[in-house]
Amino acid sequence: xxxxxxxxxxxxxxDRPNSYIGRAVPRPNLQRLTQGRGQYISxxxxxxxxxxxxxxxxxxxxxxVSIATDAAxxxxxxxxxxxxxxLAKVMxxxxxxxxxxxxxxxxxxxxxxxxxACWQGEAVCAVVARTRxxxxxxxxxxxxxxxxxPAVTNPETALDPGTPVIxxxxxxxxxxxxxxxxxxxxxxxxxSDAVVEATFVTGRHTGxxxxxxxxxxxxxxxxxxxxxxxxxxxxxxxxxxxxxxLALSESQVRVLTKDVGGSFGxxxxxxxxxxxxxxLSKLLKRPVKFVADRIESFVTDIHARDHRIKAKIGxxxxxxxxxxxxxxxxxxxxxxxxxxxxxxEANQVINLTGGPxxxxxxxxxxxxxxxxxxxxxxxxxxxxxxxxxxxxxxxxLAAAKIGMDPLEIRRRNLFADDGYPAxxxxxxxxxxxSHHEALAHLDAMINYAGLRAEQKALRDKGIYRxxxxxxxxxxxxPSAAFYGVGGAKITSQDGATVKLDAQGAITIHSGVTxxxxxxxxxxxxxxASSFGVSMDRVRVVTGxxxxxxxxxxxxxxxxxGIGGEAAWQAGKAxxxxxxxxxxxxxxxxxxxxxxxNSIVVDKTTGAERLGLDELARVAYFRPDTxxxxxxxxxxxxxxxxxxxxxxxxxNGIQASYLEVDTxxxxxxxxxxxxxxxxxxxxxxQLVNEQIRGGVxxxxxxxxxEQCLYDERGQMLNGNMADYLVPMAVExxxxxxxxxxxxxxxxELGAKGAGEAGTAGAPACxxxxxxxxxxxxxxxxxxxxxxxPGKILRALGKV
Amino acid sequence: MSMDIDIALTVNGERIAERVEARxxxxxxxxxxxxxxxxxxxxxxxxxxxxxxxxxxxxxxGCLMLAAQCDGAVVETIEGLSDSGELADLQAAxxxxxxxxxxxxxxxxxxxxxxxxxxxxxxxxxxxxxxxxGNFCRCTGYHAIVDAVESVAxxxxxxxx
Numbered sequence: 001x002x003x004x005x006x007x008x009x010x011x012x013x014x015d016r017p018n019s020y021i022g023r024a025v026p027r028p029n030l031q032r033l034t035q036g037r038g039q040y041i042s043x044x045x046x047x048x049x050x051x052x053x054x055x056x057x058x059x060x061x062x063x064x065v066s067i068a069t070d071a072a073x074x075x076x077x078x079x080x081x082x083x084x085x086x087l088a089k090v091m092x093x094x095x096x097x098x099x100x101x102x103x104x105x106x107x108x109x110x111x112x113x114x115x116x117a118c119w120q121g122e123a124v125c126a127v128v129a130r131t132r133x134x135x136x137x138x139x140x141x142x143x144x145x146x147x148x149x150p151a152v153t154n155p156e157t158a159l160d161p162g163t164p165v166i167x168x169x170x171x172x173x174x175x176x177x178x179x180x181x182x183x184x185x186x187x188x189x190x191x192s193d194a195v196v197e198a199t200f201v202t203g204r205h206t207g208x209x210x211x212x213x214x215x216x217x218x219x220x221x222x223x224x225x226x227x228x229x230x231x232x233x234x235x236x237x238x239x240x241x242x243x244x245x246l247a248l249s250e251s252q253v254r255v256l257t258k259d260v261g262g263s264f265g266x267x268x269x270x271x272x273x274x275x276x277x278x279x280l281s282k283l284l285k286r287p288v289k290f291v292a293d294r295i296e297s298f299v300t301d302i303h304a305r306d307h308r309i310k311a312k313i314g315x316x317x318x319x320x321x322x323x324x325x326x327x328x329x330x331x332x333x334x335x336x337x338x339x340x341x342x343x344x345e346a347n348q349v350i351n352l353t354g355g356p357x358x359x360x361x362x363x364x365x366x367x368x369x370x371x372x373x374x375x376x377x378x379x380x381x382x383x384x385x386x387x388x389x390x391x392x393x394x395x396x397l398a399a400a401k402i403g404m405d406p407l408e409i410r411r412r413n414l415f416a417d418d419g420y421p422a423x424x425x426x427x428x429x430x431x432x433x434s435h436h437e438a439l440a441h442l443d444a445m446i447n448y449a450g451l452r453a454e455q456k457a458l459r460d461k462g463i464y465r466x467x468x469x470x471x472x473x474x475x476x477x478p479s480a481a482f483y484g485v486g487g488a489k490i491t492s493q494d495g496a497t498v499k500l501d502a503q504g505a506i507t508i509h510s511g512v513t514x515x516x517x518x519x520x521x522x523x524x525x526x527x528a529s530s531f532g533v534s535m536d537r538v539r540v541v542t543g544x545x546x547x548x549x550x551x552x553x554x555x556x557x558x559x560x561g562i563g564g565e566a567a568w569q570a571g572k573a574x575x576x577x578x579x580x581x582x583x584x585x586x587x588x589x590x591x592x593x594x595x596x597n598s599i600v601v602d603k604t605t606g607a608e609r610l611g612l613d614e615l616a617r618v619a620y621f622r623p624d625t626x627x628x629x630x631x632x633x634x635x636x637x638x639x640x641x642x643x644x645x646x647x648x649x650x651n652g653i654q655a656s657y658l659e660v661d662t663x664x665x666x667x668x669x670x671x672x673x674x675x676x677x678x679x680x681x682x683x684x685q686l687v688n689e690q691i692r693g694g695v696x697x698x699x700x701x702x703x704x705e706q707c708l709y710d711e712r713g714q715m716l717n718g719n720m721a722d723y724l725v726p727m728a729v730e731x732x733x734x735x736x737x738x739x740x741x742x743x744x745x746x747e748l749g750a751k752g753a754g755e756a757g758t759a760g761a762p763a764c765x766x767x768x769x770x771x772x773x774x775x776x777x778x779x780x781x782x783x784x785x786x787x788p789g790k791i792l793r794a795l796g797k798v
Numbered sequence: 799m800s801m802d803i804d805i806a807l808t809v810n811g812e813r814i815a816e817r818v819e820a821r822x823x824x825x826x827x828x829x830x831x832x833x834x835x836x837x838x839x840x841x842x843x844x845x846x847x848x849x850x851x852x853x854x855x856x857x858x859x860g861c862l863m864l865a866a867q868c869d870g871a872v873v874e875t876i877e878g879l880s881d882s883g884e885l886a887d888l889q890a891a892x893x894x895x896x897x898x899x900x901x902x903x904x905x906x907x908x909x910x911x912x913x914x915x916x917x918x919x920x921x922x923x924x925x926x927x928x929x930x931x932g933n934f935c936r937c938t939g940y941h942a943i944v945d946a947v948e949s950v951a952x953x954x955x956x957x958x959x
Contacts, residue, residue, distance in 0.1 A: 026896065034892050035877070042838075209900075261840075262900045516937050685896050693939045696940065725936070727932075727940075731940050731941070
C-alpha cells in the first residue's frame with residue numbers, strides 16, 4: 001500500500017488556517033469518472049443531431065480531378081454530401097504563422113481540401129447522415145478521381161532544387177529557419193581537450209489520447225448563435241477562431257468543454273475536420289457531431305518530434321563544457337498548424353539545448369521543412385525531449401570520452417544554485433533553479449554508489465544493466481512572450497470568479513480547463529485556503545466561454561501556476577468582501593475578523609462570531625438590515641499574468657536503471673526516478689502523478705513509438721496493433737522527489753509540473769542503454785525509438 | 799446494407815429486448831441504444847481496453863463482440879457494477895490514490911482489475927501489471943493504478959493497508 005500520506009504543509013505565508021496548500025487531498029470530482037458517469041464530448045447527443053464522416057485522401061499528394069457524389073446523396077440516412085469547394089463558401093481559410101517567428105511562412109489551409117490533397121488522411125469530402133455508420137457507408141459511394149502528384153517525404157532533400165515545391169506560392173519548402181551564434185564557439189572547440197559529435201534522431205510520434213478528438217457543433221439560426229461542445233484545452237482560443245472564420249462575433253460563439261479523454265497538447269490546435277464540422281452545422285442549421293476514430297487519429301492528430309540533429313560538444317579534461325553546437329532539421333506536414341505554428345518546436349530546441357549548463361559558447365541552426373505527411377505541432381513538453389536528448393546525450397558521451405562519472409561532469413557545469421538570476425547562452429532568463437540540490441537529492445535517493453556496485457557485479461555474470469541520467473529545464477507559466485507577442489489571440493493571463501452562494505458555499509469559475517491533470521482540485525485548494533472554507537464547500541466550473549473569465553486554458557504547464565494564482569487572489573478578495581459584511585453585521589472592524597472553516601471568527605482568539613450561512617442569508621434576503629449605503633459584494637473576479645519573467649523555468653533530474661538483453665535486444669526497465677523543482681507544491685500527489693504519467697510518455701518515445709512513413713508518404717502503422725504504446729507490464733515503478741524554489745512572481749510561488757517527466761525521460765533511457773552497452777563497445781544509440789533491432793545492430797549482432 | 803436481428807438480454811439486471819443491426823458492436827449498442835456511456839470507445843480494434851465490460855461473468859472487449867451475439871446473455875457495464883456496490887472499494891482506492899486522470903480508460907481498467915481481484919489471491923505488482931496490460935492508460939503511467947489495485951487486494955484479504 002503506497003497511498004500517499006497527507007503531508008502537513010511547511011509553514012509559510014500560504015499557511016492560513018484551513019490551508020490546503022501542500023496537501024495531497026483527493027480530487028473532488030472523481031466519482032463521476034470512476035462510476036462511468038463522466039460526460040465526454042463523444043457522449044454528447046442533441047436533438048436533431050447528425051453525424052459527419054470524412055472521406056480522406058489515400059494519397060500523400062494528389063490533384064482532385066473530380067468528385068462524384070450523386071450515389072452518396074441517395075444513400076440511406078444521408079443529410080448532405082459537402083465538398084471542400086462548397087464548404088469554402090461557409091468558412092474562410094487560415095494560415096499558421098506568428099510574427100515573432102521571423103520569416104515563418106505557410107499556405108492557406110481550408111477546412112476540407114480544395115482541388116488538391118497534401119497528405120494521406122486529409123479530408124476531401126464530408127458526408128452528414130443520421131448515424132455515423134450511415135455516413136461511413138455513403139463515403140464508400142463517393143467517386144473521386146485523383147491525379148497523384150510527387151510526394152515530398154524526405155526532410156534531408158526537401159530544400160534541394162530538384163525536389164518539387166509543395167506550395168508554389170511559397171517558392172520553396174522552407175517553413176521556418178533560425179540561427180544563433182553566441183560567444184566564441186570555434187575558439188572554444190579548438191581549446192577543448194575532447195570534442196564529441198553525434199547525430200540524434202527523435203522519431204515522429206503522436207499523442208494517442210484515449211478519446212479521439214471530438215466536437216459537436218450546434219448552429220441555432222433563430223438565435224444566430226453557434227454552440228460548440230469541444231474536447232479542447234483552450235475554449236476561448238477556439239471561440240475566437242470559430243468566430244473569425246465563420247465571420248461571426250465572438251459573442252455569437254459559445255465553446256463548452258466537458259470531460260476530455262486525454263489531451264497532452266494534441267487538443268490545443270485547429271484541426272481542419274473540426275473546423276469543417278462547425279462549418280457544416282452552420283450550413284445545415286442543425287447539430288453535427290464528429291469524433292475521430294483511431295485510424296483517423298493516427299493520420300490527423302498532430303504528430304511531433306520528427307527531428308534529426310547533428311550535434312557537437314567540447315570539454316576540457318577536467319570536464320568543463322566549452323561549447324555546444326547543433327544543426328536541427330525537422331520535417332513537418334504540408335501546412336504550419338494554426339494558430340500556434342509548427343515552428344515553435346524547433347525554436348524551442350534551439351532555446352533549450354544546453355539549458356542546464358553554464359556554458360557561454362553556443363551555435364545553433366534549425367530548419368523546418370514542409371512534407372507531404374500529417375501535420376506536426378506542439379505535443380506535451382514541446383521541444384524539450386529533443387533538446388534534452390541532444391544535450392544530455394552529448395554530456396554523457398563526453399563524460400565517457402574523458403573517463404569522468406556522468407554525475408560529476410554535471411556537477412562541474414550545472415548553473416550554481418546560488419548564482420541566480422542567470423541567463424542561458426540562448427538567452428533564456430532563469431529566476432531561481434536548483435540543479436545541484438536536485439542532483440544531490442537524486443544521488444542519495446537512488447543509492448548511486450550501491451547501484452554502480454550492483455551493476456559491476458552483474459556485468460561479471462554477463463548481465464548488462466545501465467544507469468542513465470538527464471538534467472533538464474522546463475518552460476512553465478508562459479507570459480505573453482509565448483504567443484501573444486506573435487499576434488495570436490491566445491491569452492497568457494487567466495481569471496477566476498469566486499462567489500459566495502446563498503447557503504455560504506463557494507463556486508469558482510475559472511478560465512483554465514480540466515484535462516484530468518487535477519486543475520479543478522488545485523483551484524479548489526487555492527480558494528478554500530485563501531478564503532477559509534473546507535474543500536467540500538467549494539465547487540469548480542471550467543470549460544464554458546459563456547460563464548468563465550477569459551482565459552488561456554491548459555497548455556505549457558500553466559493551469560496551477562497562473563490559474564491557481566488567479567483563484568488564490570480571488571479567494572482573498574472575496575474574504576475581504578465577506579469580512580466587510582461581517583463587520584457591518586457584528587459592528588466589528590473587518591480587520592479584526594477572519595474566516596476559518598466556513599465560520600467568521602475573531603482573528604486573535606479564534607472565537608466563533610458568525611456562520612457563513614447566516615451571513616449569506618442576511619446579505620441576500622435581509623440586506624435591509626445592513627447599514628444604509630452598505631452594499632455586500634459577494635462575487636469577485638481576479639486575473640493574473642506573469643510579468644516579471646517571460647517564463648517560470650523549472651528544473652530537475654531523472655535517472656533510469658534498466659537491463660538490456662544482449663541476445664534479443666529487449667530492454668527491461670527496472671526503476672525510474674525523478675527529482676524536480678516546480679516551486680510551491682499545491683498538491684504533492686497531483687504533482688507526482690503528472691511526473692509519472694509524463695515519464696511514461698517519454699519512455700514511449702524512447703522505446704516504442706514512431707509514426708512510420710514510406711517514401712510515398714503512406715503511414716505504415718496507423719493503428720494500435722502496429723504503433724506501440726507503453727502498457728503496464730513494460731513500465732517500471734517511478735519514484736519522485738522534490739526541491740522547492742518558489743517563483744517570486746506570484747504569491748503562491750507555484751510553477752508548472754505537467755511536462756517535466758516527458759522532457760527528461762527519453763534522454764535518460766537513451767543514456768542508460770548506452771551505459772549498459774558501453775563495456776561491449778557498442779556504437780552509441782542516438783536514433784529513437786531504441787527498438788530491439790537497433791540495439792542488436794549497435795552490438796554488431798545483426 | 800445490413801440486416802437487423804432481434805435480441806433479448808439482461809443488461810445491469812434489466813431485461814432488454816431490442817432489434818439491432820447485425821453489424822453493430824456491443825459497445826455501440828450499450829452506448830447508442832441504451833445510453834450507457836460509461837463504456838468507452840477508444841480504438842475499435844480490441845487493443846486499448848476502454849470498452850471492457852462483463853458478459854456472462856467474463857470480461858470482453860465491447861468493440862470485438864457484436865450485440866447480436868448477446869442474445870440471452872447477462873451483460874454488466876460500469877454503471878451496473880457501480881450501482882451494485884461491487885466495485886466500491888476499488889473505486890474509492892482509485893479516487894484516493896489518484897489512479898485516474900482523464901478517466902477515459904477507468905471504467906475498463908476497473909472492470910479488468912476486478913476480474914483479477916475476483917480470482918481470490920493477493921496478486922504481486924508484476925501480476926497486476928500483467929493483468930491490466932490489455933488496458934491502455936495514457937495519463938497515469940500505471941504506477942498509481944498498480945498501487946490502488948494492490949491496496950484493495952490486500953484489504954480484501956484482511957491485511958491492513
